[in-house]
Amino acid sequence: MTSERTGALAGTRDHDIAEYALRLGDDALILCQRLCAWVTNAPTVEEDLALSNIALDLLGHARALLTLSGRRDGTDRSDDDLAYRRTEREFRNALLSELPNGDFAVTIARQLAYTHSTSLLYAELAASADEELASFAARAAKEAEYHRLHAAQWTVRLGRGTEESRRRMQAGLEHVWPYTAELFEADALTARLDAAGTACAPARLRAAWEGEVAEVLAEAGLTVPAPSWQATGGRAGVHTEAFAPLLAEFQSVFRQYPGGVW
Template identity: 65%
Template sequence: MPGAAPAGSAADLALHLQRLGDDALVLGQRLCQWITRAPTLDEDLALSNIALDLVGHARTLLTHAGRLDGTGRTEDDFAYGRPDREFTNTLLTELPNGDFATTVARQLAYTHYAVLYYEQLTHCPDTELAAFGARAAKEVAFHRLHADRWTVTLGRGTEESARRMRHGLERVWPYTGELFEEDEVLRRLSASGTVPSPAPLRETWLHRVTGVLTEAGLAVPAPTWSARGGRSGLHTEEFGPLVAELQSVRRQFPGGTW
C-alpha cells in the first residue's frame, strides 16, 4: 500500500516521526517569540517565515504519527493535548532564544542537521515520508543559508558581535549531540531499512558547520558536557512556560473550534 511502513515497524516509526515533529513544532514556537522583537523588520519577517515552515513540517509529521500509532490523534491533539513530559523534542530546540546571536547559533546547528537528515528520508520505503523529506530538505536549505549568512556577518562584524556569536555557540553546543543519538527504536528502524539513523551524519554535519565557522573567523566550541533527555521527555526548566504559551488558547477555550 502506498505510504505504508514495513510490517512490524509502525509503532517505532510513529514514535520517530513524533520526535521529528516535536523538534519542528518546538523550534517553530521559539522562533515565533521573535515576532515584533527581531533586530530589523526584515529579520522579523524572515524568522516568522522560517517558523511557519517548521510548523508545517510538524503538522505533516505529527499527523502521520497519529495514523501509524493507532490512536488517530491529530496534529492538534499532539500540539495542544499533551503535558510537557510527553514531548519528545531535543533539548536544543527548546533552548530560550537569548540574544539574536544565540538564536543564530541554534539555527546553525539545527538546520545543518535537518537538511542532512531530511535528504536521507527521501530514500524511505514509506512514499509519503520520502516525499516529505524531499520537500522539507529544500525548505530547510533556505533556513540554513540564513543561519550561515548571519553567522559569518556576526563573526566578521564588530568585536561585540563576534563576542556575542562566540557566546551563542558556547551556549548551544553542549545540546547538539542529542540530535545524533541512536537508541533502540532508531536501531530497529535503521536495521529494517525503514528510516536512516542520524548517527552516521554527525561527521558530515561537523565538517559543514566547521566550514561556516572558519569563514566567520570563529572556532568550533569544545564543550565539556553533553545534554540529553529530551527524547525521553526530560526537559529544561524553561520548557514548561513554552508549552503553556503554545497551548494557552486551547486551555482557555477547551473544545473550541475556529
C-alpha cells in the same frame, strides 16, 4: 510467514515510524514556537519577515509529521491533539529546540546547529523505504536548505562584523553546543529504522554535520566550541526548566477554550 506474524511486524514497523515522526515533529513544533517570539522583535524588518517565514515552514513540517504519527500509531490523533493534549513529559523534542532565544546570536547559533542537521537528515529521509516519510522529506528538504543558508549567512555576518558581534556569536555557540550531541544520539528505535532502510542512523550524519558547521565557522572567523558536557533526555520526555513555561503559553488558549473553533 503466517498472517499473524506479518501483521505483528507491520504493527511494530508502524509504531516505530509513528514514534520517529513524533520526535521530528516535536523538534519542529517547539522550535517554531521559540522563533515566533522574535516576531516584531527581530533586529530588522527584513529579519522579522525571514524568521516568521522559517517559523511557518517549521509549523508545516510539524503538522505533517504529527499527523503522520497519529495515523501510524493507531490512535488517529490529529496534529492538534498531539500539539495541545499532551503533557510536558509526553513531548519528544531534542532539548536544543526548547532553549530560550537569548540574544539574537544565541538564536542564530541554535539555528546553525539545528538547520544543518535537518538539511542532512531530510536529504537522507527522501530515500526512505517508507513512502510517507520519503514524500515528506523530499518536500521539507528544500525549505531546510533555505533555513541552513539563512543561519550560515548570519553566523558569518556576526562573526565578521564588530568586535561585539563576534564576541556574542562565539558566546552563543558556546551556550548551545552541549545540546547538539542529542541530535545524533542512537537508540533501539533508530537502530531498527536504520536496519529497515526507513531512516538513517543519526550517528552517521554527525561527521558531515561537523564538517559543514566547521566550514561556516572558519569563514566567520569563529572557533568550534571544545567538547564539554552533553545534554540529553528530551527524546525520553525529560526537559529543561524552560520547557514548562513555553508549553503552558503554547497550550493556554486551547486549554482555556477546549473545543473552541474560529
